[in-house]
Amino acid sequence: EEGSAGREAGYWRLSKLAVPARDDPGKDFAGVSPPLLQAVAKALKFPVASMLPEEAFSVIRKSFDARKILKEPQFVYTVDVDVKKLLDMEPRTWDFIARLEPKLGTIEYMPDEKVQSDLISMINVHKQGSDDELGINGTVSNGSTCSPQKKPRVAVIGSGPSGLFASLVLGELGAEVTLLERGQPVEQRGRDIGALAVRRILHSESNFCFGEGGAGTWSDGKLVTRIGRNTDGVQAVMKTFVHFGAPPNILVDGKPHLGTDKLIPLLWNFRHHLEELGVTIRFNTRVDDLIVEGGQVKGVIVSDSRLQLGSVNQTLSFDAVVLAVGHSARDTYSMLLRHNVAMNPKSFAVGLRIEHPQELINNIQYSELAAEVHKGRGRIPVADYKIVKSVGEGDVELSEQNRSCYSFCMCPGGQVVLTSTNPSELCINGMSFSRRASKWANSALVATVSSHDFKPFESHRSLAGVEFQREFERRAAIMGGGNFVVPAQCVTDFLSNRLSVTTLPPSSYRLGVCPSKLHELFPPHITEALQQSIIMIDEEMPGFVSREALLHGVETRTSSPLQISRNNVTYESTSLQGLYPIGEGAGYAGGIVSASVDGMFCGFALAKQLSLFHGDI
Ligand code: FAD
Structure with a gap:
């Protein structure tokens, strides 16, 4: 009984459960099949697999392994055992639970409840629990103080994954966000990409790199990342993709991917949610310059990117500017250089x-x-x-x-x-x-x-x-x-x-x-x-x-050729106050998931500086 002391709730995580490919229902099935239950029973040393209640188990990872060193190809699973459910349903499992001991890399005990929610639900829970009046008394890092009741105004430049997630967090937490995107919304962008593939017409502002969703929209949509699949940040991003319509199996697949056809509807849902939050989205709006006064960014100068000549510049004032331009915005890099923004080759x-x-x-x-x-x-x-x-x-x-x-x-x-x-x-x-x-x-x-x-x-x-x-x-x-x-x-x-x-x-x-x-x-x-x-x-x-x-x-464009120096905690540029360089173009991410995570964390860091957020997520 000692082994189970205090372990009458929480989860046991069983990993490296192998099911031969010939017995498995296949890559699209993420449930608990009889052969998987056999593998679970073996790991638990439970004699009769069919007596285990399926409902107590959930698959949290499923990968295919066909390495030549194996006797035969197999699906490899990680499964969570809900201890309480198991004990409620199958009292005979007491002994087995009591004897379970953590084994390095294969059996792990997790006493906490699982966090199941996406970013939006997490922020809403935070907002309900917070006594603060959001958006009031915001003081911006560049020294300007927002008057009470006035929401801080934030520009996010670029609607790639990093810009979208920064906009989402800031919008949810009560900032007045304007998302500025030089390219077209996905509907028109699809037509422009079609014109390129069929009639060889390259639109310099609406193509595979520029436009709604950023560089990753017409892509393979691989959601693999090197920054740790099980980290809270990655999990929050993946669950948010599911919230916006991605298939839930991306949470389980060892090598999750979406494909362009799944990314486009996801972006529509993302856009509509941002609009409902009050985020102003301006497509065909290229940021050509920053307004800098006394070493601080005070706003941006934009033009209509559809017009080659004669475009009238417009000046927009902001309390903070998030720069999420990706690594193909070479004109934007040159503009930053003119402002002596600290950048280094990478x-x-x-x-x-x-x-x-x-x-x-x-x-x-x-x-x-x-x-x-x-x-x-x-x-x-x-x-x-x-x-x-x-x-x-x-x-x-x-x-x-x-x-x-x-x-x-x-x-x-x-x-x-x-x-x-x-x-x-x-x-x-x-x-x-x-x-x-x-x-x-x-x-x-x-x-x-x-x-x-x-x-x-x-x-x-x-x-x-x-x-x-x-x-x-x-x-x-x-x-x-x-x-x-x-x-x-x-x-x-x-x-x-x-x-x-x-x-x-x-x-x-x-x-x-x-x-x-x-x-x-x-x-x-x-x-x-x-x-x-x-x-x-x-x-x-x-x-x-x-x-x-x-x-x-x-x-050539595998990742950013430079890094824009920023403070690790505040995400603010080390050389220009009020500028927040994020994502792949700033040299802090490589891929859809890591860019999204960077945007999300910048959103929280900036919201803290704007006094919109006081917690830890
Ligand atoms: P981006 O996605 O590049 O977004 C930057 C946005 O800023 C763009 O929409 C751009 O139009 C806008 N912008 C730029 N300058 C300005 C300006 N001055 N004013 C206004 N707007 C501006 N990654 C994966 O993880 N999995 C994949 O399968 C994958 N496949 C890919 C396939 C292709 C064809 C490409 C091109 C990339 C692929 N990537 C993939 C990489 C992935 O797309 C990027 O890592 C990711 O999109 C970076 O996100 P980001 O937000 O930092 O920048």
């Missing part, structure tokens, strides 16, 4: 995007089980891969000899898309729909680059990484011969430094590919690192180097 990665037939990747990863994928409709997920290789002498240090090379933003069942924001600069990325049903698998293969690589491009130190990106995007545009045609090369020819002379394998890229000497695009040390890593990947995934694999150029 390492990122550049390379090429490789595309294989999805069937080939399924076969490499799954062998016989590949037949069960059925274009995303089968029991087994469409195969992906994630590979990191250290190339050269020593570890992952950044010098010409040592580089980390890795696959990035792998899109199973996806397509290669153009992410340029300017016709003379060509860059690409990948996207997919929720089913991942296309016949192609694409992924960037990139090598890390750092300030050492940017040296020849140091027209201004803090923008050296931007210049470095631009140089290779221009080269790629020239190599492709214009009209958004992408330079391409068979991977086998890239490894032998020769132009592909036979017909190129088909590509998912809609605007055309042309045979090119991609091995001459980057400096030799980057090309060699990519070549070495491809050979190493083929050792791990035999068949990866294939005549059917096509490299596309160029992948």
Whole structure:
């Protein structure tokens, strides 16, 4: 009985529960199946699995594991056991519960109630519990004091994930938020992207990078993150996605993803909620400048981004400005430089995007089980891969000899898309729909680059990484011969430094590919690192180097080429008061989830400074 002392409530978390793939109901089922109950019974040392009450168990993570070292592919689960429910329903389990002991990494006891809510519900609970009159007596960090009853006015520049979450938190907590977005709402943005794919018309302000939802809208919508899946911040963001219409299985999937078709309705719901909160959303509104007085931001100057010439500037005053512009707003970076905002070059990665037939990747990863994928409709997920290789002498240090090379933003069942924001600069990325049903698998293969690589491009130190990106995007545009045609090369020819002379394998890229000497695009040390890593990947995934694999150029915008210095607690710029740089463009996030989390925490930090919020979330 001692083991269970004080453990008559709360949860036991059982992890690493394996169910062979042949017995599992499949990737779309997140309930407790009989084979899973067997695995649970084994972990609990309970003799008759069928006697365990299913209702006491909930699946909190389900991943597919087809690594070659396993005897057979399996689904791996993490399951929570609600102790109280279990004991109420099945008194015979007392003994087993009493004997349970935490075991490192597999059985864990959690005495607390689970926090089940999304961000909006959490804030509402906080508001109900707070005695404060929200929005009253707000004092802004830039020294101006809001008069009683007057809500503090906050501009959020950019409606990508970070800007949306900052707007949500600030709007919920009572700030008067204006969300300024240079691009179009998703309805029109979809038409603009269609015009690009079909008629080769690139709208410089409404494209794969700019517009409602930011860079991640026409994407694979992968919701994986390196900042800790179970952290409160990530959980709050994921639950908020579900609140706005994302399928609840994203909370359970080991590698959750949405796909463009699921992201768009989510953004409509997000937008409508912000509008209901009173957030003013201005699309087609580009912030061209900041109004700075005495070292403090007092407002912004905006123009109508649809008008090329003759656009009338408008001046808007704010108490604080959140800068959530993403990493493609190079004009905004230049504007910040004019205001001497402290920024530093940051390492990122550049390379090429490789595309294989999805069937080939399924076969490499799954062998016989590949037949069960059925274009995303089968029991087994469409195969992906994630590979990191250290190339050269020593570890992952950044010098010409040592580089980390890795696959990035792998899109199973996806397509290669153009992410340029300017016709003379060509860059690409990948996207997919929720089913991942296309016949192609694409992924960037990139090598890390750092300030050492940017040296020849140091027209201004803090923008050296931007210049470095631009140089290779221009080269790629020239190599492709214009009209958004992408330079391409068979991977086998890239490894032998020769132009592909036979017909190129088909590509998912809609605007055309042309045979090119991609091995001459980057400096030799980057090309060699990519070549070495491809050979190493083929050792791990035999068949990866294939005549059917096509490299596309160029992948440059993997993450921000700079970081805008900010205070870690207040999120305020260290050089300009009243400016709050967040998200990927500021160098503090990489991906949809981490950008959302950064926006959310900035929202709370700023709300505290505005005296709108006093708690801890
Ligand atoms: P962004 O999403 O870049 O948003 C910035 C917004 O600011 C844009 O809407 C822009 O129009 C606006 N803006 C810029 N300058 C101004 C200005 N001066 N005035 C007004 N508005 C301005 N990440 C994943 O996690 N999973 C994926 O599967 C994935 N796939 C991707 C596929 C593609 C094709 C692309 C391009 C990116 C993908 N990413 C993916 C990366 C992800 O989209 C970004 O990490 C994320 O969107 C960054 O969020 P953010 O809010 O920091 O900036």
